[in-house]
Amino acid sequence: MVTTSQNNTIDFDAAKLQRLGFASTNARSLRPIGLAQLRQQLGLQLQTSLDAERTLKLFFTEVQRLVALDAMGYQHGTSDLRLELGERATHSATYRLTHEGEQLGELVFRRRIRFSDEELGQLESLLAALIFPLRNALLYRAAIQSAMRDPLTDTGNRVAMDQILKREVDLARRNLQPLSLLMLDLDHFKQVNDTYGHSAGDEVLKAVASTLKQLLRNVDMVFRYGGEEFLVLLSGTAAESANMVGERLRQAVEELQCVAQGKTIDLSISLGCATLLPSESVESLLRRADEALYAAKRSGRNRVTMAG
Numbered sequence: 351m352v353t354t355s356q357n358n359t360i361d362f363d364a365a366k367l368q369r370l371g372f373a374s375t376n377a378r379s380l381r382p383i384g385l386a387q388l389r390q391q392l393g394l395q396l397q398t399s400l401d402a403e404r405t406l407k408l409f410f411t412e413v414q415r416l417v418a419l420d421a422m423g424y425q426h427g428t429s430d431l432r433l434e435l436g437e438r439a440t441h442s443a444t445y446r447l448t449h450e451g452e453q454l455g456e457l458v459f460r461r462r463i464r465f466s467d468e469e470l471g472q473l474e475s476l477l478a479a480l481i482f483p484l485r486n487a488l489l490y491r492a493a494i495q496s497a498m499r500d501p502l503t504d505t506g507n508r509v510a511m512d513q514i515l516k517r518e519v520d521l522a523r524r525n526l527q528p529l530s531l532l533m534l535d536l537d538h539f540k541q542v543n544d545t546y547g548h549s550a551g552d553e554v555l556k557a558v559a560s561t562l563k564q565l566l567r568n569v570d571m572v573f574r575y576g577g578e579e580f581l582v583l584l585s586g587t588a589a590e591s592a593n594m595v596g597e598r599l600r601q602a603v604e605e606l607q608c609v610a611q612g613k614t615i616d617l618s619i620s621l622g623c624a625t626l627l628p629s630e631s632v633e634s635l636l637r638r639a640d641e642a643l644y645a646a647k648r649s650g651r652n653r654v655t656m657a658g
């Protein structure tokens with residue numbers, strides 16, 4: 351057996367679902383149904399989305415037409431996916447889902463009252479209808495994730511940066527929360543390449559990225575958007591704290607011990623820090639961070655400069 355959850359999706363539209371005989375979940379509510387019929391329906395229905403989270407939510411709702419549940423949990427380490435639906439309860443039945451040796455996660459059904467053997471048999475039978483849709487959704491999620499990563503430094507790439515930055519700016523505006531950016535660039539990196547070679551340069555980039563990720567709370571917010579240029583997105587962070595974070599990153603890179611050809615490479619970064627202004631566009635925010643970075647370079651490098 352295998353388990354999985356969440357993320358990006360290609361969803362069939364509502365009209366297609368109607369044609370397949372699935373009205374909205376609310377409309378159908380939890381009309382009781384027999385095992386064979388539910389399995390058949392689940393088989394069709396779960397294929398309508400490549401979003402693992404959505405697939406699991408649908409599964410949780412539909413299963414309850416046959417077996418009462420209070421909650422369902424799911425986690426899949428490889429794709430960093432974790433989902434808790436319903437309210438936690440004392441009794442549980444846990445299934446590790448696998449298909450031909452492939453780990454598809456762990457799924458837990460929870461309930462206030464104990465599951466009978468018959469119910470467990472029914473749940474197991476229904477899980478069989480989940481495996482393939484879940485596997486497809488996990489593969490899709492992995493493909494999307496890898497298309498958004500920079501393979502050298504394992505940070506977000508430019509595509510991810512553009513998407514996430516837009517989302518975070520929208521969220522910050524809606525929730526009236528501060529948001530800051532640190533745009534940073536390695537100092538005299540050309541010299542590192544010229545002196546030690548391109549592959550030593552690559553190792554330096556990896557080491558710097560790893561240092562940034564270690565020091566930041568949310569590693570998903572580090573992006574490599576150019577050769578030796580990174581962007582750190584600090585949600586919920588106002589200018590003063592962002593400045594402090596920038597300073598910490600600067601110091602950490604300065605203290606990095608990268609050795610090539612028996613010599614420690616002198617490393618430093620320059621940073622530009624900008625905090626979102628009311629009704630400011632993403633482009634303007636990026637431009638101000640870039641200008642601050644440029645000012646940091648001009649005034650001697652190895653420093654954090656705040657945007658005007």
Ligand SMILES: Nc1nc2c(ncn2[C@@H]2O[C@H](COP(=O)(O)OP(=O)(O)OP(=O)(O)O)[C@@H](O)[C@H]2O)c(=O)[nH]1
Nearest residue numbers: 535536537538539540541543548549551552577578
């Ligand atoms: N090793 C390696 N080098 C890269 C990569 N991408 C860009 N570079 C190098 O990064 C260097 C950037 O050089 P410049 O733009 O002149 O900047 P700099 O030498 O860091 O100087 P300042 O930014 O002004 O401090 C160039 O030598 C590029 O070849 C990469 O993926 N790997």
